[in-house]
Amino acid sequence: MHSRREGILDGTGADAAAVRARTPDSSLPLGSALPSMGGTLRWLRHLVWPKGNSDGSQRQLRSTAYLDGLRGFAAFLVYIHHHELWTHVATNAAGTNDYKIFESGFGQDGIFRFATFPGIRNFFTGGHMAVAVFYVISGYVLSAKSLSLIHANEQLKLSEVLASSFFRRWFRLYLPLIVTTLVWVTSWHVFGVWVQNIHPKGTLGEELWNWYREFKSFSFLFRDGGDVWVSYNTHLWSIPLEMKGSIIIFAALASLSRATTKARLLCEAFLVYYFMYIVDGYYLALFMSGMLQCDLDLLARRSTADGGITYFPRFLRRLEPFKTFIFYHLFVIGILLAGVPTHTDKVEDLREAPGWYYLSYLKPSAVYDSKWFYLSVAANMIMACVPRIHWLRAFFESRFCQFLGRVSFALYLVHGPILGSVGDRVYHAVGWVRALGDGSKELAPWINILPLSRFGPMGLEIAFVIPQMILLPLTLWVADLTTRIVDEPSVRFASWLYKRTLGGAAPLEPKPEDSLPLMRLA
Numbered sequence: 001m002h003s004r005r006e007g008i009l010d011g012t013g014a015d016a017a018a019v020r021a022r023t024p025d026s027s028l029p030l031g032s033a034l035p036s037m038g039g040t041l042r043w044l045r046h047l048v049w050p051k052g053n054s055d056g057s058q059r060q061l062r063s064t065a066y067l068d069g070l071r072g073f074a075a076f077l078v079y080i081h082h083h084e085l086w087t088h089v090a091t092n093a094a095g096t097n098d099y100k101i102f103e104s105g106f107g108q109d110g111i112f113r114f115a116t117f118p119g120i121r122n123f124f125t126g127g128h129m130a131v132a133v134f135y136v137i138s139g140y141v142l143s144a145k146s147l148s149l150i151h152a153n154e155q156l157k158l159s160e161v162l163a164s165s166f167f168r169r170w171f172r173l174y175l176p177l178i179v180t181t182l183v184w185v186t187s188w189h190v191f192g193v194w195v196q197n198i199h200p201k202g203t204l205g206e207e208l209w210n211w212y213r214e215f216k217s218f219s220f221l222f223r224d225g226g227d228v229w230v231s232y233n234t235h236l237w238s239i240p241l242e243m244k245g246s247i248i249i250f251a252a253l254a255s256l257s258r259a260t261t262k263a264r265l266l267c268e269a270f271l272v273y274y275f276m277y278i279v280d281g282y283y284l285a286l287f288m289s290g291m292l293q294c295d296l297d298l299l300a301r302r303s304t305a306d307g308g309i310t311y312f313p314r315f316l317r318r319l320e321p322f323k324t325f326i327f328y329h330l331f332v333i334g335i336l337l338a339g340v341p342t343h344t345d346k347v348e349d350l351r352e353a354p355g356w357y358y359l360s361y362l363k364p365s366a367v368y369d370s371k372w373f374y375l376s377v378a379a380n381m382i383m384a385c386v387p388r389i390h391w392l393r394a395f396f397e398s399r400f401c402q403f404l405g406r407v408s409f410a411l412y413l414v415h416g417p418i419l420g421s422v423g424d425r426v427y428h429a430v431g432w433v434r435a436l437g438d439g440s441k442e443l444a445p446w447i448n449i450l451p452l453s454r455f456g457p458m459g460l461e462i463a464f465v466i467p468q469m470i471l472l473p474l475t476l477w478v479a480d481l482t483t484r485i486v487d488e489p490s491v492r493f494a495s496w497l498y499k500r501t502l503g504g505a506a507p508l509e510p511k512p513e514d515s516l517p518l519m520r521l522a
Contacts, residue, residue, distance in 0.1 A: 069396030072404025074130035081127030105353025115459035132379035139290020172496035245287035334381030
């Protein structure tokens, strides 16, 4: 019997197919060949069909399942953000574009739009906030296992976990990037795919050599200068920062592994302060704040489990009776700060946005791009509130958010290429015409094939919403496919390779299959 919570992402039909495969049909000729053919068809269906809970059983959620959902929904906001900006760079009826309006404050320059209203704006241009949330989650998840071992004083196991995590981290981040960008650049030459703002080389060989030169520089963390992204998918600029943040987390865990609880918490807090207020390392502050939140969460659970023994800071424990009041207010403040205007990186421009004049003076002098300070504060507030506000946690533990969490990394990798190829043509077909430049010959036939009305509030126009019926399912399907054939095998490969370096010795950490959800989050 199917669970009442079973949805469209569940029930692949594998059970029924298996029953049919086990039931011979004597009326068919060449019956001996049918199992092989049936097995091939089932394999193909499994390959292209989204993965689900085929046995219809109730989902068993881990205690940190909300982190999967939060990261997945954040990746979804990145998708929306890029699609909104891609379409609204196109000229509107007045001959201007709405790109600046989207990332400016509500009422700035006398312009009021629903999509820029505080709080609401996060659903239209929340991609920047999403990246900050990614970093906090990564800091939390990367440190969770090690911190639990530090609390238990399991130093031997801790050294093994840190060694394994550090070894596998580069492969986990960069192998999916390598595969997806290689497939992307190869498609330009094999299938003749044209992409705006991309200038392919004359031959595939030249393209692969250029890709190699870009990637080796992009993946080298200690390089000086150069572009902050790989031109083949500029949305991946955050990956090197993920790797740098991971290194800081591993170094902090190793160096603080023998410190007292009080000293460790003070050092973690100081590192957050150092990276935000002394040097311009906002992304490292986000990683360290994630580690600090994880440490506090584990200490709170440990104090409760040990019958009230005090490990958790006393001043925070005294706030327990007011936690509902505190976290609801923190959540509202976090949502408002997450909507910081992001059109420019100058604090002078921020002061011109209504409601941000006095807030602009909170920005540390060390932070170059002002938005990242406010986004860092907002991401930490939201991260702390999600597990403590029941309805919010339930939302991120829903089937849709859990699906997004499972495909989040792949969604981040593939949404850009799909937007630049299929999306560009679909949007031109419904009337979102950009300055064509060198692509006039390639995209001109697509312009206004099926023009749609731009009726509706900015960001929710009919001409924007209708194409999502094609682009969103396509992007999620490709993300699911990429997760199963690229992302998850990359995690298993990294684990296998690490085991090979041990010369057959079994690691002291959980099996890679058990760790896969946490690895995906990080």
